[in-house]
Amino acid sequence: MGTSESINSYTRLQPFIEIMDCTLRDGEQTSGVSFLPHEKLMIARVLLRDVNVDRIEVASARVSEGEKDAVSMICRYAQQHGMLNRVEVLGFVDGGKSVNWIADTGCKVVNLLAKGSEKHCCGQLHKSVDDHVADILECVKMAEDKGMTVNLYLEDWSNGMKDSPHYIYAMLDALTKTSIRRIMLPDTLGILNPLQVIEYMRKMQKRYPDAHFDFHAHNDYDLAVSNSLAAVLSGCKGLHVTVNGLGERCGNASLSSVQVILKDQFHAKTNIHEDRLNEISRLVEGYSGIAVAPNQPVIGENVFTQVAGVHADGDSKAGLYYNALKPERFGRKREYALGKNSGRANIAKNLEELGLVLTPEQTQRVTRRITELGDRKEIVTQEDLPFIVSDVLKHDVPEEKIKLVSYMVSTAYGLKPLASIKVEIGGRQYEADSTGDGQYDAFVKALRKIYKDNLGRTFPVLANYAVSIPPGGRTDALVQTVISWHNGDKVIRTRGLDADQTEAAIKATIKMLNIFEAQN
16 A cells, blocks of 8 residues: 555544653653652643643653652642553663552552563673563563553564564563553664655554554654654554653654644544643743743744735735644634735734734824834834834824832942832822832832832733843844733733833833733
8 A cells, every 4th residue: 555545544544552651761761851759740630631632751770869859749639630541651671670669659550661672682681582572571570469450561672673573573472461451662773764764664453453552753854744644644543742842862753743643634533632732842942941842842932923014915815825733723812923025914914913003094004113123133022012113103102101200229239239210100109118129029029119119009920021132233233122011811921122222121021011911
């Protein structure tokens, strides 16, 4: 059967694919990444409860006491919510030491790591295939006696199929007759391409038609997602993924990418809740410290942002530039970038979202100003628009309800920075002083005092603070500060530009407060 015929046959079947997330085990092998126990618990909760992956692999056995505590915490949570059978731990063929370690945590599923190539078996273990199988069976028996389920990893399976398939067949001829539930096939060194995956997986399926095979991809050739889909096309029943594609070296197959291609390209079924993919991505990004690339499909910051004005115009005319990856599907929304390529259609889309209605001539003038800013390589956000409109038109714009009358910030060696401010809110002036961990922190704390003590109101929560030199600028050029705030379930993002970093941040904050006042 040809590849095209296979794809057509596959899409008609609409099979169910089991998804196992390995972020807390394989993903933690990313250079520089180490999750604290409570961070592991938070990630596990979201993966199981909200994203609804079928299984999670949370650790390797016998790593440390801290790791044992983390697994125990996750298992207690899973037990309380009837999900303990979805939590798994990697164990080793070590005479039962791993099985005992895993049993002590309360976990009920062991993913036993065996050698999947003759080279590994002889070179590392110095054992024959029969001896290795005997050691595996001993561990399986110990796990069974403790009421545990066993899955089996064939480490370096990809090289095993290339160089020593007779070795793999000798192992599985014996092990597929046992209680082992899943045979998990890793491309440990990320060496395969999709055609090889199809060839090898079909050989496995033909020889062992009743076995449940999982495929575990690595991304060394940027083929982890493609190889995962090739495995599914060839009859594989489960895939291993990580959030944001974390993993050793070049990482693993990304959960979000695998999910959308399975659903949209092959019409496969999974249990994944797509509207929570962005949430888990942001959580893991924060805990891992590994930033998601802006152009990463589905979860990148820029993937639902139209830059070219012609695209915004097309979106207004029957969605000419839409595809199946609609942002609402993932709990996000489409945005239209503001810059030199925006054009009137982009500007109009942003003005419409803000509820600002301008004449065509006014829109053209605003567009011209944004283009000028873009030529200077300055960032323009949607929240800047009312102020750009105000600056350009000088009329018919929202009144500035909050004004910074005066302020003083100072710092001295050995003392905390101090801020003294005077602001006008609704025509009335207020003053406050405060210290902080930095000049800007002192300024914000003084503002919070006014809101709490004088106005009896809440103040938005700082979400993100980014300082940079405009692209193409010099070290003595202007500094731009982009600040994000949470106001309930809304996010306010404003930008300030000045030669002084603190002044730029203060400008962005006053902009934010005027937007905040308009929303309340």
